[in-house]
Amino acid sequence: MNLDAFFFYAFSTLALGGGLLAITRRSAVHAAIALMVSLLGVAGLYLQLQAEFLFVSQIIVYIGGILLLFLFVIMLVNLDAGKSLRQFHKNWPLGAAVTALTGIALAVLLSRAQLPPAQQMPSTGNVELVADTLFQDYLVPFEVASLLLLVAVVGSVLLARKRA
Amino acid sequence: MISTMHYVAVSLAMLLIGTVGLLTRRNIVIILMSIELILNAVNINLVAFSKHHGNAAGQVFAIFVIAVAVAEAAVGLGILLALYRNRETVQVDEIDLLKW
Amino acid sequence: MNFPHTFWLDTIWLIPVFPLVGAILMMLLGRYEFLDPQDECTALENHHHHDRGHDQDLRSPGGLRWAIGPLCSGFVLLSLLWSLGAVLAGRTEQILFTWVAGLPFPTFDGRPAVLAADWGYLLDPLSAVMILMVTGIGFLIHVYSIAYMEHDGGLYRYFGCLNLFVFFMLILVMANNYLLLFIGWEGVGLASYLLIGFYFKRKPASDAAMKAFLMNRLGDAGYLMALFFLLGIFGTLRFTAIEASAHPLLPWATLLLLVAATGKSAQIPLFTWLPDAMEGPTPVSALIHAATMVTAGVYLIVRSAPLFALTPEVGTLTATIGALTAVIAASIALVQHDIKKVLAYSTISQLGLMFIALGVGAYWAALFHVVTHAFFKAQLFLCAGSVIHSLDGEQDIRFMGGLRHRMPHTFRTMFIATLALAGWPGLAGFFSKDAILTSAWASSPALFGVGLLTALLTAFYMGRLLFLTFFSTYRGDVEIEESPKRMIIPLWVLSLGSIGAGWFASPFAAWLGATPEAHSWGVMAASSAVAIGGLGLAYHFYLSRPGTADRVESAAAPVAKLLRAAWYFDDLYEWAIVRGFARSGGAALSRLDQKIVDGGVNGVGWLTRQTGAVGRWADTWIIDGAVNLTALTVKLSSFPVRFLQTGFAQSYALVIVISLAALAGWYILRSA
Numbered sequence: 001m002n003l004d005a006f007f008f009y010a011f012s013t014l015a016l017g018g019g020l021l022a023i024t025r026r027s028a029v030h031a032a033i034a035l036m037v038s039l040l041g042v043a044g045l046y047l048q049l050q051a052e053f054l055f056v057s058q059i060i061v062y063i064g065g066i067l068l069l070f071l072f073v074i075m076l077v078n079l080d081a082g083k084s085l086r087q088f089h090k091n092w093p094l095g096a097a098v099t100a101l102t103g104i105a106l107a108v109l110l111s112r113a114q115l116p117p118a119q120q121m122p123s124t125g126n127v128e129l130v131a132d133t134l135f136q137d138y139l140v141p142f143e144v145a146s147l148l149l150l151v152a153v154v155g156s157v158l159l160a161r162k163r164a
Numbered sequence: 165m166i167s168t169m170h171y172v173a174v175s176l177a178m179l180l181i182g183t184v185g186l187l188t189r190r191n192i193v194i195i196l197m198s199i200e201l202i203l204n205a206v207n208i209n210l211v212a213f214s215k216h217h218g219n220a221a222g223q224v225f226a227i228f229v230i231a232v233a234v235a236e237a238a239v240g241l242g243i244l245l246a247l248y249r250n251r252e253t254v255q256v257d258e259i260d261l262l263k264w
Numbered sequence: 265m266n267f268p269h270t271f272w273l274d275t276i277w278l279i280p281v282f283p284l285v286g287a288i289l290m291m292l293l294g295r296y297e298f299l300d301p302q303d304e305c306t307a308l309e310n311h312h313h314h315d316r317g318h319d320q321d322l323r324s325p326g327g328l329r330w331a332i333g334p335l336c337s338g339f340v341l342l343s344l345l346w347s348l349g350a351v352l353a354g355r356t357e358q359i360l361f362t363w364v365a366g367l368p369f370p371t372f373d374g375r376p377a378v379l380a381a382d383w384g385y386l387l388d389p390l391s392a393v394m395i396l397m398v399t400g401i402g403f404l405i406h407v408y409s410i411a412y413m414e415h416d417g418g419l420y421r422y423f424g425c426l427n428l429f430v431f432f433m434l435i436l437v438m439a440n441n442y443l444l445l446f447i448g449w450e451g452v453g454l455a456s457y458l459l460i461g462f463y464f465k466r467k468p469a470s471d472a473a474m475k476a477f478l479m480n481r482l483g484d485a486g487y488l489m490a491l492f493f494l495l496g497i498f499g500t501l502r503f504t505a506i507e508a509s510a511h512p513l514l515p516w517a518t519l520l521l522l523v524a525a526t527g528k529s530a531q532i533p534l535f536t537w538l539p540d541a542m543e544g545p546t547p548v549s550a551l552i553h554a555a556t557m558v559t560a561g562v563y564l565i566v567r568s569a570p571l572f573a574l575t576p577e578v579g580t581l582t583a584t585i586g587a588l589t590a591v592i593a594a595s596i597a598l599v600q601h602d603i604k605k606v607l608a609y610s611t612i613s614q615l616g617l618m619f620i621a622l623g624v625g626a627y628w629a630a631l632f633h634v635v636t637h638a639f640f641k642a643q644l645f646l647c648a649g650s651v652i653h654s655l656d657g658e659q660d661i662r663f664m665g666g667l668r669h670r671m672p673h674t675f676r677t678m679f680i681a682t683l684a685l686a687g688w689p690g691l692a693g694f695f696s697k698d699a700i701l702t703s704a705w706a707s708s709p710a711l712f713g714v715g716l717l718t719a720l721l722t723a724f725y726m727g728r729l730l731f732l733t734f735f736s737t738y739r740g741d742v743e744i745e746e747s748p749k750r751m752i753i754p755l756w757v758l759s760l761g762s763i764g765a766g767w768f769a770s771p772f773a774a775w776l777g778a779t780p781e782a783h784s785w786g787v788m789a790a791s792s793a794v795a796i797g798g799l800g801l802a803y804h805f806y807l808s809r810p811g812t813a814d815r816v817e818s819a820a821a822p823v824a825k826l827l828r829a830a831w832y833f834d835d836l837y838e839w840a841i842v843r844g845f846a847r848s849g850g851a852a853l854s855r856l857d858q859k860i861v862d863g864g865v866n867g868v869g870w871l872t873r874q875t876g877a878v879g880r881w882a883d884t885w886i887i888d889g890a891v892n893l894t895a896l897t898v899k900l901s902s903f904p905v906r907f908l909q910t911g912f913a914q915s916y917a918l919v920i921v922i923s924l925a926a927l928a929g930w931y932i933l934r935s936a
Contacts, residue, residue, distance in 0.1 A: 008166045012174045015208075019178055019201050023185030028193050035197050042178075042204045045171065049215045051223050054207075061230055066200065066237045073241045074193060077248050088188050089257065089914070095187030098921050103180045105928035110172060112935060118168065119218025126220075133220040134227070145231045152235030159242030186917055195914075260911035 007048055014041025026087055028074045032067060039063050052126040171212035178205035190255045192247075196240050203233045276350045276385050279343050279395060280434040283427040286339035290332070290424025333410035336423035340406050340430055344399035351392040369495075377499025386440035386503060389775050390631070394437035394563055397635055401555045401642050402430045404754040408646055409547040411750035412653055422462060422545070429455035433556050437563060442491055442501040445564070449487065449528070452557045453480040459552065460544040472540035479537040483527015483561075490520035508570035518571050518578040521564060522585075529561030529615045531589045536834050538612055542604040546649030549604060554611050554645050555638035562618050562634055566627045573625060583623025583707075587714040590616030592831055594721035598728070599827045602659050603648045606729050610685065611641055613718055617700055620711055626703030628773045633696035635772075639761035640684040640693060646755055647678035650747040651733065661729065666738040671746045675734050677755040682730045684762040686723035687795040694791065695766030702787050712787075716794055723798025724805075731806040 018038025025031040039062050046055040089095065122129055134142060178201055185198030207226040214222025248254055369379055387395075406426060413422055432455055436448025454477075461473030491501065493516050498506045525531070530538040541553050552558070565572060565582070572579055590613045597609035614637050621630035652659055654671060668675045684691040687698075697719060704711040738744070746752070805816070829835065908919075 004166050008170065015174065015204075016177050016181065019181040019185075022197055022201065023181060023189060023194065025194075028191060031194055031197060035200065038178075038201065039204065042208060045174070045208055046211055048166075049171065049211050051211045051214065051226075054211060054223050054226055057227065057230060058207075061234065062200075062204075066234060069237060069241060070193065070197065073244060077193075077245065077254060087190060089190060092188040095914075095918060095921075096184055098918060098925065099180055099183045099187065102183070102921055102925040102928065103176070105925050105932060106176055106179075108932050109928055109935075110169070110176065112932075113169075115168060115216065118216050121215060121218050126223075129220045130223055130227070134224050137221070138224050138228075141228060145228055148235050149231060152238045156238040156242035159239065160245040183921055187914055187921065256914060257912060 004048070007044070011041045011044035011048065014038065015045060016041075029071070032070050032074060035070075036063055036067050039067065050121060050126060053130045168212050168216045171208060175205045175209040175212065178202075178208065190257055192244055192254045192256050195256065196237065196244075199240075200233060200237065203229055271349075271353075273350060273353050273387070275346065276387055276438070279346045279350065279385075279399075280431050280438065282339040282342040282346070283336075283430040283434070286336045286427035287424050287431060290336070290420045290427065293420070332419050332423050333406070333413070336427045337403060337406035337410065339427060340399055340403045343430065343434065344396075344403050347392075347395045347399050350387055351396060375499060377495070379495065381441050381443040381501055383444055384440040384502075385438040387438070390563075390566060391437050393631060393635060393772075393776075395434060397638050398430065398433050398437065398556050401638055401758075402426075402433075402551060404757055405547050405551045405642065405646070408550075408649070408751055408754040409545075411748050412547055412649055413545065416545075418462070422459070425455055425458045425462070426548070426551070429459065429552060429557075433560070436560055440503055442494060442503075445567075446484075446487060446491070449524075449560065449564075450484060452552070452560060453477060453484070453528075456480075456541070456552050456557055459548040460541045462544055462548070466543070468540075469543040472537070472543040476537040476541050479534045480527050482534060483524040486520045486523030486527070490517050490524060493517035493520060503567065506570075508574055510574050514571060515575045515578055518568065518575045519581070521568055521571075522578060522582055525561030525564050525619075526585065527561075528564075529558050529619070530612050531561075531585050531616065531619060532592065533833070535589065535593070535612050536830070536837065539605050539608045539830070542602070542608050546604065546645055546652060549608070550642045550645035550649070553608065554641035558611060558615060559618075559634045559638070562615070562622065562630055565622045566631055569627045572622070579623045579625060581623070583620050583704075583711055586616040586619025586621075586623055587711055588616070589613070590620065590718040591714055591721070594718050594725065596827055596830050597725045598721065599824060601662055603651065603661055603664075603729065603733065604645070604659060606661075606725060607641070607644055607648060610644075610722065610726070611637075613722060614641070614685075617697065617715060617718060620704055620715060621700040624703050624707035624711065626700065628776045629696070629699035629703055631776065632699055632769060632772055636684070636692040636696040636762075636765050639758055639765055640681040643677060643681040643755060643758035643762055644685065646751070646758065647674050647681060650674045650751055650755070651678075653751070654744050654747055661732045663739050664733045665736050666734070667744065668734040670738075670744045671734075673746060673752045673755065677752075677759050678734070679730065680759045681762050682726045683799075686726050686799055687719055687791055688799075689788075689792045689795070690766070692762050692764070692766035694795070695769045698788055698791055699769060701791055702784050705784065705787055716790060719791055720794045720798045723795045724802045727799040727802025728806055731802060735806075 015038050018034050018036070018041055021034035022031045022038060025034060039058065043055050043058040043063075046052075046058055124132075182198045182201030182205060185201065186195055189195055189198065207229055210222040210226045210229070212222075214220060214226075244254065247259065251259060253259070369377060406423070409422070409426070413419060416422070429452060432448045432451025434448070436445055436452060439445040439448060457473045457477040460476055461470045463469045464473075493513060494501060494506070497511045497513055497517060500506060527534045538553055538558070542549055544552075572582075593609045593612035593616060597606050597613065600606045600609060614633070618630040618633050618637075621627070621633065651664070651667065651671065651674060654667075654674075655664065658664065680691070684693040687694045697715075701712060701715050701719075704715050826832070908915075910916075
């Protein structure tokens with residue numbers, strides 16, 4: 001087995017394993033930590049796919065931002081108090097079954113997929129490439145995304161403030 | 165050899181994990197986390213194909229997905245806080261005011 | 265009038281239209297208060313004899329009552345003027361429109377013919393005489409009625425029916441075919457019924473109206489059968505198109521026409537309705553039952569003269585019937601106490617004379633007598649009306665007398681008319697009766713004898729009437745004064761006719777295209793003697809030796825009894841027909857009423873109940889069921905859909921995932 005495959009399987013295990021743990025933990029904090037592990041695995045996969053910029057932003061934004069936010073809110077809401085309660089639905093088999101079904105269908109589809117031949121990435125650095133693409137071809141969505149973030153900021157502040 | 169399809173398979177698995185968590189858990193925070201898992205699965209897919217096609221469009225799209233995930237997480241947690249203040253619960257099946 | 269002659273001839277269709285307009289106006293507007301505010305029913309008891317102190321004067325003589333009479337009289341006057349214009353203009357036949365479209369049928373001889381009749385008017389000398397007489401005398405009587413009926417209610421009905429009568433009579437005499445004539449024939453019967461029954465609240469009046477109508481109906485049946493025979497023989501009903509030629513079945517046609525005329529002109533055996541018809545107002549009696557309607561039968565036979573000329577047997581029968589009627593009616597008139605009944609029987613008797621003339625073929629003489637008779641008989645009736653009006657409804661001559669001085673105008677005109685009717689030489693009746701008697705003499709001495717006897721009786725009973733009413737002393741107790749001028753003037757106008765009409769005998773005959781028999785001085789002498797003698801006899805019986813009448817009566821008591829009972833005709837009919845029909849018919853009708861009519865009504869009730877039950881069931885199950893079904897459908901169909909709204913976000917997510925699976929599945933299937 002070469003290095004490529006080893007790292008791939010390692011990062012995949014982190015990602016999928018972390019995900020599995022995240023959805024099955026009783027304690028919300030444990031689930032958040034598991035999610036962090038999963039996200040780290042995903043970041044590793046980005047690195048292997050030669051998306052360095054995304055690797056870094058994933059760690060900084062996703063783990064350092066969103067996950068932290070989750071942890072703060074968990075602590076604010078004192079979610080662990082509900083640890084003793086039932087965690088899963090009454091009819092969780094239905095959800096599982098449906099998901100399995102969907103999985104099978106998608107797997108079948110994918111197995112029939114015929115990809116076009118692979119291309120080589122340009123030899124410029126990834127950040128440069130991303131920057132070029134982002135600010136030349138996708139400038140407008142970029143601006144709209146910033147607007148979206150503004151709305152999100154305002155919205156969350158509004159939603160979460162204490163009523164006087 | 166690790167081909168693009170491997171990454172797609174990982175993406176699919178992560179998607180399914182996230183879906184199961186979304187449909188099955190009662191705790192709203194866990195549900196939000198499952199949503200983050202789904203979004204990440206999508207990101208993996210995008211980046212894999214970005215490498216496959218040899219341009220950065222997929223990666224740029226993944227950046228936008230991250231941005232959206234951020235916004236959604238912020239607003240979602242804000243809702244959760246407001247909900248917790250009103251209902252004193254974060255179990256989603258106890259919040260069914262829109263029931264028939 | 266500087267109109268071209270053709271104007272009058274082109275507009276002869278207007279002549280019946282004027283009184284029709286009057287009748288329609290009265291029918292439509294008459295009921296309204298503004299026209300006739302008097303309560304008409306209370307005033308219906310008017311003019312009943314022996315009714316003292318019933319002074320039903322108008323409680324509120326208001327509205328436009330005063331206009332009704334002059335308006336309707338005006339319409340008749342217009343008809344009169346148009347008639348004059350038309351008659352002076354010439355003769356014509358005017359077809360207005362085709363009324364009965366052609367229905368082909370074979371005649372008795374097998375010739376093909378078409379049953380068609382049109383609404384057309386024929387103006388020839390015969391119809392000219394009749395329309396002038398009808399409109400002229402009709403107009404005078406309308407004017408007289410304005411004053412006579414002043415205190416009566418229901419004025420609009422009276423004048424409307426009078427105008428209607430004039431309309432139908434004009435249709436009758438102006439018709440150019442037998443079918444249209446029949447329309448007028450029936451119409452005058454209807455008008456007569458309405459007018460005889462004018463005081464319909466009195467049972468005798470309504471009974472009399474019914475009797476008149478039913479007897480007329482018998483005649484009408486004969487007319488209809490005659491129509492069929494005529495169609496079968498000639499194939500057409502138009503007067504100008506019928507070529508009179510002998511035919512084995514022609515006697516049937518003329519016989520049936522005679523039956524019709526008998527009914528309308530009150531001959532034996534269909535005459536008993538006329539005396540009872542005196543229940544109507546006196547002007548009505550004057551117009552309808554003296555001058556016009558009863559002469560319709562005579563007109564019919566004169567119109568069919570070519571046919572009658574070819575059937576001498578029927579002619580003989582006609583003369584016989586006429587003779588019998590003349591004598592019998594005159595004899596009944598001898599013992600009547602009611603003024604109007606005397607005049608009624610007198611009318612029947614004179615009609616009998618006319619039928620004698622018709623029977624022997626002297627059609628012009630019959631028509632001439634129609635005209636003169638119209639003058640003096642109408643005059644007599646109007647004078648009688650004047651007397652009755654002044655005496656507050658008294659009609660019994662035993663309670664009259666001595667009116668000569670109190671009512672001079674009425675007396676004088678009545679005197680003239682009496683003389684005219686009796687046949688005093690020089691007056692109208694003399695000439696017309698002379699014409700009839702001359703033709704009777706030429707045909708059969710027996711007929712002549714009967715005619716002469718009738719003349720004698722006529723003179724006698726008219727004298728009796730005159731003397732008892734106007735001479736000696738007054739035997740009643742009512743305040744008497746002469747009638748108003750409006751009633752007197754028509755009397756004087758009529759007397760002009762009574763006096764002078766007779767002199768036009770020869771021109772009359774010539775105009776009609778007939779040749780009168782040569783004058784016979786013997787006949788003239790005989791009729792004059794009879795007239796003067798009869799009057800003298802009456803004078804002797806009732807004035808110079810009062811009491812003679814009673815002595816003669818007690819001496820010939822059975823004869824008197826026979827006469828009083830009108831030769832038992834009424835009793836015969838009553839026993840044979842009325843009782844018979846009433847007995848058997850009544851029982852049958854009662855059973856009919858119970859079983860069928862009541863059964864029908866009950867059946868309808870039962871049916872209603874059943875349909876009601878069905879309706880109830882329908883309402884409960886169908887209508888309510890539909891409503892409930894709708895609600896149930898909504899409930900059932902919402903049941904599964906309801907659960908989609910769980911308010912539970914995860915179930916919505918489930919749906920999303922399911923649809924994702926479905927989409928994937930579809931893609932799989934597509935690419936499979």
